[in-house]
Every structure is written in C-alpha cells, then in structure tokens.
Amino acid sequence: MRKFLLSTAAVGLIATPALAEVSDGKVKIGILNDQSGVYADFGGKYSYEAARMAVEDFGGKVLDAPIEVVTADHQNKPDIASNIARQWYDTEQVDTIMELTTSSVGLAVQALSQEKKKITVNTGAATTELTGAQCTPYGFHWAYDTHALAVGTGGALVKEGGDSWFFLTADYAFGYSLEEQTGNFVKSQGGTVAGAVRHPLATTDYSSFLLQAQASGAKVIGLANAGMDTQNAIKQAAEFGITAGGQRLAALLFTLAEVHGIGLDAAQGLTLTESFYWNRTPESREFGERFKERTGVMPNMVHAGTYSAVTQYLKAIEAAGTDETEAVAAKMHEMPVDDVFAQGGKVGPNGRLIKDVYLMEVKAPGDVTEDWDYYNVLATIPGDEAFLNPAESGCPLVQ
Known part of the structure; x- marks a missing residue:
C-alpha cells in the first residue's frame, strides 16, 4: 500500500x-x-x-x-x-x-x-x-515618464524658438515632476523659465492661472497636467486669445484620447510626445x-x-x-x-x-483622411535619449 x-x-x-x-x-x-x-x-x-x-x-x-x-x-x-x-x-x-x-x-x-x-x-x-x-x-x-515628455515636446519647442517658458502645473507629484523635468531641459538648451502657477486636480476654472501665464510674457505656456485638466485649459486658453496673441501652448502630456475628446479644431498644430501610435x-x-x-x-x-x-x-x-x-x-x-x-x-x-518614443504633431482637420488618424509623426526619439540613464536616475538599486 x-x-x-x-x-x-x-x-x-x-x-x-x-x-x-x-x-x-x-x-x-x-x-x-x-x-x-x-x-x-x-x-x-x-x-x-x-x-x-x-x-x-x-x-x-x-x-x-x-x-x-x-x-x-x-x-x-x-x-x-x-x-x-x-x-x-x-x-x-x-x-x-x-x-x-x-x-x-x-x-x-x-x-x-x-x-x-x-x-x-x-x-x-x-x-x-x-x-x-x-x-x-x-x-x-x-x-x-516625465523625462521622455520633457525631451520630446520640450526639446522640439525650444528648437523652434520657444526659449522662454511659464508652467501651468497640476498640484501633485506628477505635475511637479513634469514641470521640473521640462524646466531643467529647457534651461539645459539655453532657455529660461519665467515662473509657474499650480492648480488643483480636476479644477474647472483656469481663468486666474491662464491670466498669470499670459502676463508672464513667456513664449511657451507649458501645461504640466493631463486628461480633462489639459483639455479644459486648452479650451479656456482659446477663449482668452492666448495663442492668437502669439504665445504657444505646450501640452506636455496629451494623448490620442484627449485629442479625440477636445476635437481637431482645438487641438490642431499641437506638438506632443507619445510612445505609441496606432497608424505608425x-x-x-x-x-x-x-x-x-x-x-x-x-x-x-x-x-x-x-x-x-x-x-x-x-x-x-x-x-x-x-x-x-x-x-x-x-x-x-x-x-x-x-x-x-x-x-x-x-x-x-x-x-x-x-x-523609442515619438514626437507628434496634431493634423489640421482638412488633412485627416480616416477616423482617428490624427497625428503626423515628426521624429523618433531613441529610448536612450528619451529616458534617464539608470545610473543617473537616483535609484539606490543601481550599482
């Protein structure tokens, strides 16, 4: 047995x-x-x-x-x-x-x-x-991550002459990191940061924040936020005539979902960074x-x-x-x-x-030939350039 x-x-x-x-x-x-x-x-x-x-x-x-x-x-x-x-x-x-x-x-x-x-x-x-x-x-x-977004979108706009920045920043860890990473990159390329203002997550009224950004005189207003916060900020910036006045908006974390949500009329011409595009x-x-x-x-x-x-x-x-x-x-x-x-x-x-990550430009409505094909891929940014070298990341696990 x-x-x-x-x-x-x-x-x-x-x-x-x-x-x-x-x-x-x-x-x-x-x-x-x-x-x-x-x-x-x-x-x-x-x-x-x-x-x-x-x-x-x-x-x-x-x-x-x-x-x-x-x-x-x-x-x-x-x-x-x-x-x-x-x-x-x-x-x-x-x-x-x-x-x-x-x-x-x-x-x-x-x-x-x-x-x-x-x-x-x-x-x-x-x-x-x-x-x-x-x-x-x-x-x-x-x-x-925020470093890749800073290198991609921030780097592209500085090269195009956007060498002075003011940040409109979501008031929590993500916003701080994105503002810091982008600001550091802008300054490393010879640009300047005029200042920043922080807004609560999921706020609906950006008027006071946008007026401060407008008054700064910076060439670029960096939106260090995401999702509906970015969509609402862009819509209200149009109402204040910010881009019509010559300042540029940098949507530092903006994806295909938000472009679709805000519509091409509002999003056209935006430069952004994503690590994936369905039609690539x-x-x-x-x-x-x-x-x-x-x-x-x-x-x-x-x-x-x-x-x-x-x-x-x-x-x-x-x-x-x-x-x-x-x-x-x-x-x-x-x-x-x-x-x-x-x-x-x-x-x-x-x-x-x-x-690798990709620098994108949102198409004008007249350039879109099929549903959801919203981007022109401007450049491929190699991963070793987009992301921090692990040895420089501050991670204690890296020998």
Whole structure:
C-alpha cells in the first residue's frame, strides 16, 4: 500500500507539474486606475480591456494555470488605492497590480507592493521617482515618464524658438515632476523659465492661472497636467486669445484620447510626445483596429503599454516556470521586450523600460483622411535619449 501511494503521488506530480509552481492555482492581475475622473479616457476602462485582450492573445493560461483580470477605480486618491491594493493582496490573491494612473497613487501602491513583495507595472503614472529615489526591486515603469515628455515636446519647442517658458502645473507629484523635468531641459538648451502657477486636480476654472501665464510674457505656456485638466485649459486658453496673441501652448502630456475628446479644431498644430501610435506601422495598425473593435476607440500609449506590460509579465512567468515574485522580477529585468508596443526594448536595473518614443504633431482637420488618424509623426526619439540613464536616475538599486 505504501508503494502504491508513493507511485500515485509521483504520477500526480508528473501530470500537473506547472500548477504546483503557480500560487493559488491561478494568476490574477489587477488593473487599478481612474475610471470616473479626469483620467477616465486616458486609461480607465480601456486599460482594463487592453489587459483582457493581452490575456486572450496569450491563450488565457500560463503554465497551465488560468489567468484572471480584475479592476477597480482608485478615484485618484492614494489612500483609496492603497486600501484596494492591500485587500487585493491580503484576501483576493492578486499577484500583480498594473496601470496605476496618477503619480501619487503609483508611488503609494509601489511602496506597499514592495512591503508585500509583489510586482507593480506602472503604465499610467508619469513621475520619474518611480524608477528614481523611490524605485523598488519589484517596481517597473513601462509606457512613458516625465523625462521622455520633457525631451520630446520640450526639446522640439525650444528648437523652434520657444526659449522662454511659464508652467501651468497640476498640484501633485506628477505635475511637479513634469514641470521640473521640462524646466531643467529647457534651461539645459539655453532657455529660461519665467515662473509657474499650480492648480488643483480636476479644477474647472483656469481663468486666474491662464491670466498669470499670459502676463508672464513667456513664449511657451507649458501645461504640466493631463486628461480633462489639459483639455479644459486648452479650451479656456482659446477663449482668452492666448495663442492668437502669439504665445504657444505646450501640452506636455496629451494623448490620442484627449485629442479625440477636445476635437481637431482645438487641438490642431499641437506638438506632443507619445510612445505609441496606432497608424505608425502595419503591426500597430492591426492592433489598433482589433482594439477599436472591442472598445470603440483607438488605443493611446497607456492602453498599448498596458497590453505590453501584461504580455511581458506572462512571458516572464512562463520563462521562470513559476509566478514567484523574485523569479518573475528577475526575468522581467533580463528579457528583451519585443511586441507591438516596444521593439528592441530593454528594462534597466531601476525597472525603467527603455524604448523609442515619438514626437507628434496634431493634423489640421482638412488633412485627416480616416477616423482617428490624427497625428503626423515628426521624429523618433531613441529610448536612450528619451529616458534617464539608470545610473543617473537616483535609484539606490543601481550599482
């Protein structure tokens, strides 16, 4: 009988070797972001669909274990986000949390995840602090960051003569980082910063802030905000005749979703930086059309970046032969990233995905020949130029 039991146990181990290496018998991915506020189109439910699409394209299983995706709205509040993340980790067997739009949220959840020894992949947050002073062994930053936006949009406008800037800045970590990174880059190119004014997140009246920017006399007003905040600022700037008066607006974080939301009449001529455009290559076009079929919208860099992050996480589990955090994190640092979002991408020791980004110009309405084809790609910015060298990032993990 003892021999029979031993042999039966051995057969069981041989029959299901993979499931023994997957915690809880499944892999569970959490998409945590803003689904009802100013960033709802920037990421929101569309990032959740991007994650589900990645799981389906992967086959729905990894190491023979099913893959599940859950989502929640953090309302742009770090305390709410942290409570959701803690509950997901402690009672709902969530293995990783991704997207995390809003830098203050991204930093809070990344810190909690280090404590819980869980992987986070930020695709919606922007601050370089995620891979800088507050980096963690299990934290990854995927789609873009404030340094890439500064190099792309800031660099382009300085070259065009926009050598004096005034910033209209969202009053939290993301806005501070974007203002600082862009201001430093402008000054490194010989430009000047005349000043800045900060506004609350999700404000609706920009009149006093825009009047201060207008009075500064700066050639460029840098909008260090995002989502509906940027859309509303641009609309109200038009009402004040700011661009008609000769000043330029720099939408430092503006994506395809916001261009669509504000309309081409208001957005035409804007220079912006994204790390993905659906109509850039045959592969990105095919992905974009499939995404639009299920969501009704074309993907921006946050949506495509979330698809890529989920895919790479599952590839890392497959390569590691387990979903154990240390092993998966090691594989994510080690493996190249080659997919529809990133070609020849690499992950630095600070967790920063380094890939090319693209300088775009929004087309005039008369130049648009098909729905959602809103951009002219002006330049490709190599990843090593767009993103900080890990050795200069301030991350204590980088030797």
